[in-house]
Amino acid sequence: MIDELQAFIDDHGINHFGADEIVRARRWNKLLSPDRDLWDNVIPALTIADCAREALGAPVRCASGYRDSRYNGVLPGASPTSEHLFFRALDLQPVDPTLMDRFREIMIALVEYARSQGVDARMIHYGTFVHVDVGAAEGKPRGSRLSF
Ligand SMILES: [Zn+2]
Numbered sequence: 001m002i003d004e005l006q007a008f009i010d011d012h013g014i015n016h017f018g019a020d021e022i023v024r025a026r027r028w029n030k031l032l033s034p035d036r037d038l039w040d041n042v043i044p045a046l047t048i049a050d051c052a053r054e055a056l057g058a059p060v061r062c063a064s065g066y067r068d069s070r071y072n073g074v075l076p077g078a079s080p081t082s083e084h085l086f087f088r089a090l091d092l093q094p095v096d097p098t099l100m101d102r103f104r105e106i107m108i109a110l111v112e113y114a115r116s117q118g119v120d121a122r123m124i125h126y127g128t129f130v131h132v133d134v135g136a137a138e139g140k141p142r143g144s145r146l147s148f
Contacts, residue, residue, distance in 0.1 A: 001033050012043050016053040022046070022065030022090065027074065034066045038087040042066070044119060044134035045090045048110050052092070055106045058099055063129050064091040089133035097128070104130060 005019035022042060023032045034042075042065065053060040067075070067084040083089035094103045107123060107130050114121040114134070124131040 002031060005034075005039065008039055009043070009046060012047070014043075014046050014050050016050050016060065017046060017062055021062045024065070025067070025071045026064070028071065032066055032068050032071060034068075034087045038066070041087045041135060042090075044114075044121070045088060045132050048107070048114060048121065048132055048134065049090050049092055051110055052103065052106045055110075056094060056099060056103055059095040060103065061093050061095050062090050063093055065089070083133035083136050086136075088135050089131060091126075091129045091131050093129040100128070107132065 002019050002023070005023065009017070009019060009022075020031065023034060024030070025032050049060065049062070064075075064084060066087045067078070067082065069085060072078050072080070072082055072085055078084070084091075092103075092107070094100055104125065111121045111123045111132065119134060120137045121132065121134045122136065
């Protein structure tokens, strides 16, 4: 699964994030397996993340990507209807925490740009990371095209 997912995100031009980190259940130290039907869902959020990483010019970690319902259920504070369950959400943080303010500014600009293009992108700020999800609204095409 992981090699196919890697090839899939490579095909979508993602340069800075690997399949491994977007499906890793960190607390369990294992990889989860999103259904193939869900793979398109992650591309818009991943495209924003990749652009933000490029603009920051420094490593960005995906702290949480896909979650199955069992894993989501053990995370304190995780919503039972979390967009992570649909592989539409990523929690991101610069590896160097001193870059967090700059990273937030970049993410805000990218999400505003995406929204101006009619892409249903959303951001939630937490202390040590930024959550971004794209395509949650019903009726939006999955894997909607997003280019910067
Ligand atoms: Zn999140």
